[in-house]
Amino acid sequence: MRARVVLGTLAVLVGLVATAGVVSVSLPPSFVPLVGLAAVVIALQAVRDLSGPSDAPILPEPERRHVATVPGDAFDDLLTSASLYGRVDGSSDRLAIRDRLETVAIDVLTRYDGDTPEEARTRLAEGTWTDDPTAAAFFSSTVEADVSFLDRFRFSATSDSQFRREAAHAVGALARHVEGGR
Amino acid sequence: MNPITHRTGQRERMTAAALALAGIGVLTGQAGLLLASVVAVALAAHGRAAVFPDPSLTVGREVSTTTPDREETVTVTVTVTNEGESTLPDLRFIDGVPDTLTVADGSPRHATALRAGESTTFSYDVTAERGHHTFDPLYVVARDSSGSAAHHSDVAVATELECVPPLPTPAALPLRPTAAGIVGETATPEGGSGVAFHAIREYRRGDPLNRIDWNRAARTGTLSTVEFQRERSATVVVLLDAREEGYVASEETDRTTLERSIEVAGAVYEGRRQVGDRVGVAALSPRDCWLAPGTGAGHRARVRRLLATHEALAPLPNDDPFFGTLKTARLRRQLPSDAQVVFCTPLVDDFALRTARRIDAGGNPVTVVSPDPTVGGTVGQRLANVERSLRCSALREAGIPVVDWGEESFQATVANAVRRWSA
Structure with missing residues (x-):
């Protein structure tokens, strides 16, 4: 820092003396554009430093009202992240969602359809518990959901996925079971 | 700070x-x-060349009322005076609005310059909510004239608001029948201990001495015992789910289910009080909350105050850990053996279900009142709704009645539930 200040002061003094015509400093013609370039580069560097993380204290936000937790939002987030194409933890998240939905589905079928847990598991595996083939395909390896060419294209192009769609249909079918009381 | x-x-x-x-x-x-x-x-x-300013400020904060009603608009006026000897060229203020209050109009932020001895005033409106609210200090950012040196500080000003809403309209929530018959309605045809005269009968060995009719004994020479109308007033404890899971809502900006549970508690308290029951209040919360069952105007005032301002029922959830098993065990020790429990919970997790069953199995009949926070249409919200419905049916299967409170008023919901139960 000190060296830079000394250098700067010296340069200004020499400049002033040279302007007054006391001494003549002969510089190559390329020196002036070089100085200009250096100034621009240092300016860009300073802008980059300024846009970095700020050490300014965090200000309070009095308008921010506390918001309540909405039951189910955590599941929605999990479903979204599990459906993201190529995510590292995606498969374990999908497994967790499948387990949770299966527990709920067995509970629903035993309570509302009068199945034993074994029967419920069989019906889920066979896909006979609902009329909705997309919902049935979620728990079953034998049932294939109808996927149109357009959907296939959409699933490959966006974060929407077949898994997400089947899970949504499965939850919908379970909700209808509960609402219908059957 | x-x-x-x-x-x-x-x-x-x-x-x-x-x-x-x-x-x-x-x-x-x-x-x-x-x-x-x-x-x-x-x-x-x-x-x-900038030097850090060191402002010397005095701050006054006035509110239009310190005891507002719920939803009432309260105007907050803040006056700041520069007590220092130099001009403060750039001052920015952010007032410490309590987390629990919403700014309804105006802004709690203000920016100005103040000469020595000069004052500035700004004001904004907040909407009052149930509870005891303490304002935070005024946050001040002072900058020098170049704007490159900033000084952050806060100035404490004690301002408090307290909103204690009246108890709501009574709801005639019926209690569970017990082995001794339906409880709660005071008039019974049976004699026993009590206040109102019922009958005189022959003395039997073991009758308490204070119930022997001595006048009659002096007149006739035979001992007889006075029977009073047996009191059948019930003891009820309203239990509020004030864990973090109690602070849920169907939309982020909606009233939390705890607020609805508190309305239930007030309505049930009023309803049972009118038929002569002894009612207490407790909460499942990281903080202890217990008001033993009682009667009378003093007790009613305590209930009203507790429901409005108790720290366990604060409008925002407490960050402290909640030890469920310990709290339930303590609650079961506190409950009088003949007390019925009205448990207000959104039933969004299995702990609420287990607690209801455990208290019920321990000999205190439980009725669950559940404000429904699962009305949304996303996949997760529908799943939460299915899971909650399963919990409701599990409770009903265990013989625990559930009042599922949706959109309509609580009083109407109770009336419908009673009609359904008696059908």
Whole structure:
């Protein structure tokens, strides 16, 4: 820092003396554009430093009202992240969602359809518990959901996925079971 | 908070501008640009010479009322005076609105410059909510005239609001029948201990001495016992689910289910009080909350105050850990053996279900009142709704009645539930 200040002061003094015509400093013609370039580069560097993380204290936000937790939002987030194409933890998240939905589905079928847990598991595996083939395909390896060419294209192009769609249909079918009381 | 000083980066910005202008001026041979950079150099030098301001301020905060009703608009007026001897060229204020209150109109932020001895005033409106609200200190950011040196501090001003809403309209929530018959309605055809006269009968061995009719014994020479109308007033404890899971809602900005549970508690308290029952209040919360069952005007005032301002029922959830098993065990020890429990919970997790069953199995009949926070249409919200419905049916299967409170008023919901149960 000190060296830079000394250098700067010296340069200004020499400049002033040279302007007054006391001494003549002969510089190559390329020196002036070089100085200009250096100034621009240092300016860009300073802008980059300024846009970095700020050490300014965090200000309070009095308008921010506390918001309540909405039951189910955590599941929605999990479903979204599990459906993201190529995510590292995606498969374990999908497994967790499948387990949770299966527990709920067995509970629903035993309570509302009068199945034993074994029967419920069989019906889920066979896909006979609902009329909705997309919902049935979620728990079953034998049932294939109808996927149109357009959907296939959409699933490959966006974060929407077949898994997400089947899970949504499965939850919908379970909700209808509960609402219908059957 | 301790005052913090920091450089805002204003000087660096000016330096960068000066270098850029000069550099481009040199490269393009434009003397005007080079000259313009002098302005930026001067501003950067001003910033370099900046000293941190050290404001000396006095702050007054006034509210239009300190005891508002719920939903009432309260105007907050803040007056700041510069008590120092120098001018403060750049002052920014952020008032410490309590987390639990919403700003309805105006802004709690203000910016100005103050000469020595000068004052400024700004005001805004907040909407009052149930509870005891303490304002935070006023946050002050003072900058020097170049804007490059900032001083952050806060000035404490004690301001409090307390909103204790009246108890709601009574709801005639029926209680569970017990082995001794339906409880709660005071008039019974049976004699026993009590206050109102019922009958005189022959003395039997073991009758308490204070119930022997001595006048009659003196007149006739035979002992007889006075029977009073047996009191059948019930003991009820309203239990509120004030764990973090109790602070849920169907939309982020909606009233939390705890607020609805508190309305239930008030309505049930009023309803049972009117038929002569003894009612208490408890909460499942990281903080202890227990008001033993009682009667009378004093007890009613305590209930009203507790429901409005108890720290366990604060409008925002408590961050402390909640030890469920310990709390339930303690609650079961506190419950009088003949007490019925009205458990207000959104039933969004299995702990609420287990607690209801455990208390019921322990000999205190439980009725669950559940404000429904699962009405949304997303996949997760529908799943939460299915899971909650399963919990409701599991409770009903265990013989625990559930009042599922949706959109309509609580009183109407109870009336419908009673009609369904008696059908």
